[in-house]
Amino acid sequence: MTGMTMDAAVGAYLFVLGLVLGSFYNVVGLRLPRGESVVYPPSSCGSCGMSLRARHLVPVFSYIATCGRCAGCRTKISPLYPAGELATGLMFIWVYGLHGYTEGLLTGLLLVSLSVMVTVADLKYMLIPNKLLLLFLAPLAAAVSLTSELPIWNHALGALAGGAVLLLIVIVSGGGMGMGDVKLFTLLGLVLGLPLVFLALIMACLAGTVIGGALLLTGRIQRKQPVPFGPFLAIGALAAYGYGTAIIEWYITLFM
Numbered sequence: 001m002t003g004m005t006m007d008a009a010v011g012a013y014l015f016v017l018g019l020v021l022g023s024f025y026n027v028v029g030l031r032l033p034r035g036e037s038v039v040y041p042p043s044s045c046g047s048c049g050m051s052l053r054a055r056h057l058v059p060v061f062s063y064i065a066t067c068g069r070c071a072g073c074r075t076k077i078s079p080l081y082p083a084g085e086l087a088t089g090l091m092f093i094w095v096y097g098l099h100g101y102t103e104g105l106l107t108g109l110l111l112v113s114l115s116v117m118v119t120v121a122d123l124k125y126m127l128i129p130n131k132l133l134l135l136f137l138a139p140l141a142a143a144v145s146l147t148s149e150l151p152i153w154n155h156a157l158g159a160l161a162g163g164a165v166l167l168l169i170v171i172v173s174g175g176g177m178g179m180g181d182v183k184l185f186t187l188l189g190l191v192l193g194l195p196l197v198f199l200a201l202i203m204a205c206l207a208g209t210v211i212g213g214a215l216l217l218t219g220r221i222q223r224k225q226p227v228p229f230g231p232f233l234a235i236g237a238l239a240a241y242g243y244g245t246a247i248i249e250w251y252i253t254l255f256m
């Protein structure tokens, strides 16, 4: 195989892997906060209880094939499911595009996986489960220590800075954000290190302003309605992870 077809083959493999894992991440994000098993029982329709047989579990495609409805009772299935699957698949390809088939790929795939599960849990329950963060702590710390070009103390400071800044925001704002966000951003700070953790926070606030503003303008949310911030922290971290160094270099050239 030439380099190009090899790349396409790995990319296609990672996309399908992302769709399948994304389907599992949905289940984890929905069940972990309620203390339910993530493997048993198999997914079923929330309305009629019909268990989703294998052919209904093909990510994204089964949703399209059934027009987004349960095959048993035709109840609408949340578009969040195929969205989570598709997002995981696309972001797996994105990470591969950033790193190629190198060890740096591992950190990116873990970061995407954590982000999807946090987003599902936080959107559904306004909650980021401790278990989820603990589950990712060891693999992310290992991946970072094995592949990062920065010294370990930089990542430790990133974790400290991320946690401290968010804790300050929680104290000052008095609500809106919670301790789950503080813990999440401590973990994201560990992955990003300095100075990217600060850029991630700026991007998270930008994303929150743009997306929150759009939802407000279109009447999808009310003015005083609390909005989960975990998904925005994840978006900010992913953006900083993928493009942070380039953004900082571009920003510096503005002043040179």
Ligand SMILES: [Zn+2]
Pocket (backbone or CB within 6 Å): 045, 046, 047, 048, 049, 050, 070, 071, 072, 073, 074, 075
């Ligand atoms: Zn049903």
